[in-house]
Amino acid sequence: xxxxxxxxxxxxxxxxxVQFYLDGKIVTGMVGEPVAxxxxxxxxxxxxxxxxxxxxxxxxxxxxxxxxxxxxxxxQPDQRACLxxxxxxxxxxxxxxxxxxxxxxxxxxx
Amino acid sequence: MxxxxxxxxxxGPAGLKAAVYLGRAGxxxxxxxxxxxxxxxxxxxxxxxxxHWWVGRKVAQELLDSLSACPSVRLLxxxxxxxxxxxxxxxxxxxxxxxxxxxxxxxxxxxxxxxVPIPVPNWTLPGVMTVGGAQVMANVHGVRPGQRGLIIxxxxxxFAVAQELAWANVELAGIVLPPFGPPFRWLGxxxxxxxxxxxxxxxxxxxxxxxxxxxMRPQWCRRIMAAAPRRGLAVAGTRLRPNVRALRIVGxxxxxxxxxxxxxxxxxxxxxxxxxxxxxxCLSGGLRPVPDIVKAAGAAVLESPGGLYDxxxxxxxxxxTAPGLFVAGNVLGIEGAQVAMxxxxxxALGTVCWxxxxxxxxxxxxxxxxxxxxxxRRKTLxxxxxxxxxxxxxxxxxxRSRGESH
Ligand SMILES: Cc1cc2nc3c(=O)[nH]c(=O)nc-3n(C[C@H](O)[C@H](O)[C@H](O)COP(=O)(O)OP(=O)(O)OC[C@H]3O[C@@H](n4cnc5c(N)ncnc54)[C@H](O)[C@@H]3O)c2cc1C
Ligand code: FES
Numbered sequence: 001x002x003x004x005x006x007x008x009x010x011x012x013x014x015x016x017x018v019q020f021y022l023d024g025k026i027v028t029g030m031v032g033e034p035v036a037x038x039x040x041x042x043x044x045x046x047x048x049x050x051x052x053x054x055x056x057x058x059x060x061x062x063x064x065x066x067x068x069x070x071x072x073x074x075x076q077p078d079q080r081a082c083l084x085x086x087x088x089x090x091x092x093x094x095x096x097x098x099x100x101x102x103x104x105x106x107x108x109x110x
Numbered sequence: 111m112x113x114x115x116x117x118x119x120x121x122g123p124a125g126l127k128a129a130v131y132l133g134r135a136g137x138x139x140x141x142x143x144x145x146x147x148x149x150x151x152x153x154x155x156x157x158x159x160x161x162h163w164w165v166g167r168k169v170a171q172e173l174l175d176s177l178s179a180c181p182s183v184r185l186l187x188x189x190x191x192x193x194x195x196x197x198x199x200x201x202x203x204x205x206x207x208x209x210x211x212x213x214x215x216x217x218x219x220x221x222x223x224x225x226v227p228i229p230v231p232n233w234t235l236p237g238v239m240t241v242g243g244a245q246v247m248a249n250v251h252g253v254r255p256g257q258r259g260l261i262i263x264x265x266x267x268x269f270a271v272a273q274e275l276a277w278a279n280v281e282l283a284g285i286v287l288p289p290f291g292p293p294f295r296w297l298g299x300x301x302x303x304x305x306x307x308x309x310x311x312x313x314x315x316x317x318x319x320x321x322x323x324x325x326m327r328p329q330w331c332r333r334i335m336a337a338a339p340r341r342g343l344a345v346a347g348t349r350l351r352p353n354v355r356a357l358r359i360v361g362x363x364x365x366x367x368x369x370x371x372x373x374x375x376x377x378x379x380x381x382x383x384x385x386x387x388x389x390x391x392c393l394s395g396g397l398r399p400v401p402d403i404v405k406a407a408g409a410a411v412l413e414s415p416g417g418l419y420d421x422x423x424x425x426x427x428x429x430x431t432a433p434g435l436f437v438a439g440n441v442l443g444i445e446g447a448q449v450a451m452x453x454x455x456x457x458a459l460g461t462v463c464w465x466x467x468x469x470x471x472x473x474x475x476x477x478x479x480x481x482x483x484x485x486x487r488r489k490t491l492x493x494x495x496x497x498x499x500x501x502x503x504x505x506x507x508x509x510r511s512r513g514e515s516h
Contacts, residue, residue: 005252005278030251034146037251045236045364056363058236062243063151064144064190065224065400068234076207085146085188 003041020090029086036062036069036081039092047071047081049097071095113213114140114184116461117203118220119191119403122150123447124439125220126173127454128461133180135462140212141183142205144190147250148174150222151242152447154249156274157491164491166447167250173451194219194407194435201407201434216434216461219404219422220454223440226395226418228263228288228297231358233393237365241394245271248278256390260368261285261348262356263394264303266494269346271392276347283386284342284349286356286370288395297395300375304335304352306495332375340372340381357383365389397444397494401437409435410512412505419443419501423508426480427460428453431512436460443502444494445487452483 015030022039029038036047036059046056047069060068064083072093073079081092116132118125121143132139147153149170157164177183186209193204194217203212225240227233237256239247244255245267259275260283261268268285275282288297297303324330335352342349357369367388372381398418405411409430410423421442428436438457439450456479459472 003254005248005254005280032146033251033253037247037253040247040255041251041253047236050234055234056236057234058364059239059243059247060227060234061225061240062246063224066227083144083146083188 003043018086018088018090020086020088020092022092023094031087032085034082035071035073035084035086035090035092038086039081046094048095051098052102054097054101111211111213112140114138115214115465116140116216116218117142117201117212117214118218119143119194119203120150120220120222120439121145121148121185121187122220122222122439122450123152123169123173124222124450124454124457125150125218126170126177127451128218128220128438128458129183129185129454130173130176130180131455131458132461133177133183136182137462137465139183140186140214142186142189142191142203142212144188144206146188148185148187151246154242154245154274155270155447156249156277157270159491169447191403194403196407196432196434216436216464217407218428218436218438218454218457218461219401219407219441220437220439220450220457221400221403221441222450223397223444224400225267225393226398228393228395230262230289230356230391230393232361233359233391235359235361235365236363237361237389238359238391238393241265241267241271241392242397244390244392245274248280249274254278254280255392256365256388257281258283258388259390259392260356260386260388261392261394262368263288263297263396264307264350264352265394265396266492267397268392268394270492271394272348273346282348283368283388284351284354285345285394286351286354286368287373289355289357300352300373301332305331307331307335307350307352336374353380355379359391360385365391397440399441399443401441404430404435404437404441407435408432410508412501412508414501419497421501421505423505423512425460425506425509426456427463427476428457429460429464429509431509434461434464436464442505443498445498446490446492448486449483449490452479452486455479456483 045058057068060066062082069081070078071081116139118141129141152166152170155166190206201214201217247253258281342351360367367385371379371383404422409432428438436457438453
């Protein structure tokens with residue numbers, strides 16, 4: 001797990017690991033950490049795709065404010081992966097990429 | 111539906127401190143937080159001061175230990191409050207998902223702050239995050255944001271987080287300015303961005319500190335920043351590059367670099383752009399309070415142009431204009447965690463007075479808590495924005511003048 005930091009604070013963080021599913025594949029995380037953090041540590045960057053443009057989206061605010069990390073977790077759509085704690089056997093899925101793509105210029109919408 | 115005498119929204123330093131006070135008074139209270147761990151933004155903070163470490167996670171743990179000795183308080187995590195309304199003299203707190211409602215006599219809102227993102231072309235690419243998001247990733251979860259990053263924007267958190275990432279051995283290519291022109295007008299001119307640096311001088315290397323009086327003066331600040339080499343000045347474990355701007359983020363399905371350009375102040379670029387190879391980017395545009403549910407509950411909020419300084423109209427004990435609704439912490443303005451704790455204590459005192467209908471509330475206690483708030487402000491480890499004291503003063507004036515008209 002190269003995505004984990006060693007050094008400051010890591011001693012306090014020797015939590016046991018859990019196995020859960022990402023799109024049906026078994027992956028490993030640390031007990032109690034948010035799904036998005038387990039995935040980030042595994043090198044996963046795309047957690048989903050924008051529903052209009054189909055562009056990839058990842059962790060942005062990491063504290064539940066932006067809703068960019070929406071995934072289907074435990075069968076429930078649009079869960080914020082940065083808030084959802086992993087647990088043994090949890091089913092996590094990326095939501096499907098839309099087939100008809102609309103180009104969205106995020107800058108001109110501001 | 112369940113009920114509690116008091117519901118506290120937010121288990122950050124303000125909410126937890128309020129909960130400890132209520133718990134010690136034996137009051138039945140429920141603390142709701144949407145994060146899976148209690149502690150709020152305290153969890154990611156660490157400072158080194160005169161050889162001592164101040165570790166937010168430990169402070170949060172102490173608050174939780176005190177709380178575990180209070181059987182009248184329960185903690186509901188990974189649960190969002192999505193609505194707040196008053197019906198038949200009671201507050202209805204609507205929770206996310208299948209969690210239903212909680213009914214309460216009084217509510218303390220301690221929902222903290224959110225980051226103001228700086229839009230940069232391609233900022234939606236995976237690997238672009240807010241600077242606080244990177245702080246939570248590295249300090250709270252021990253997860254590496256990436257192999258090499260760049261911070262865009264000279265916010266207060268830029269320097270704190272740069273230093274923390276350096277301590278965690280995460281490489282940074284520096285701190286650079288955001289792109290030119292709108293929609294960045296609220297950041298002010300480059301001069302204004304540079305002059306704000308004065309407030310974070312305590313993070314500067316020792317050799318720069320004698321320059322502080324000079325940096326206070328705009329013309330000197332401008333000269334010193336303009337003279338900085340393109341590779342920047344060594345600050346907070348990284349390099350502050352006040353003469354380099356980000357133009358856009360590059361990458362296909364994740365960040366691969368940032369296009370940077372040399373510049374002198376607000377003038378057009380003074381050299382050729384280049385792509386700095388990085389795999390994560392931190393956007394740092396500052397913090398703003400989150401008073402949304404206070405507003406939704408019908409309490410008066412002092413509005414500001416652009417909404418960045420919106421705060422509830424509130425009294426010294428965190429009273430709002432809605433009956434039995436109190437506020438504490440960063441919803442009242444952006445300050446450090448110790449200030450949030452002092453405010454949490456005051457709001458808890460206000461809540462107890464309100465629940466017991468005691469008009470001659472404990473003035474002695476109130477004075478002691480107000481003194482603690484002042485002390486926390488004096489000892490603050492980080493100053494966010496010098497505009498806050500004035501905004502808070504106006505919010506309190508608005509609260510007082512409302513009292514007079516009744
Ligand atoms: C990303 C970030 C990084 C920061 N880093 C620093 C730093 O390094 N140093 C520093 O001094 N200050 C920092 N701050 C400022 C910080 O806000 C204060 O230091 C302090 O933590 C404020 O305490 P609080 O209790 O008011 O709010 P917070 O600590 O923010 O706690 C608020 C809590 O409320 C919860 N919440 C919010 N809305 C809801 C809802 N609707 N339902 C349920 N729960 C909810 C949140 O999950 C959170 O746990 C940071 C702020 C942010 C946003
Ligand atoms: S990353 Fe912003 S809500 Fe999850």
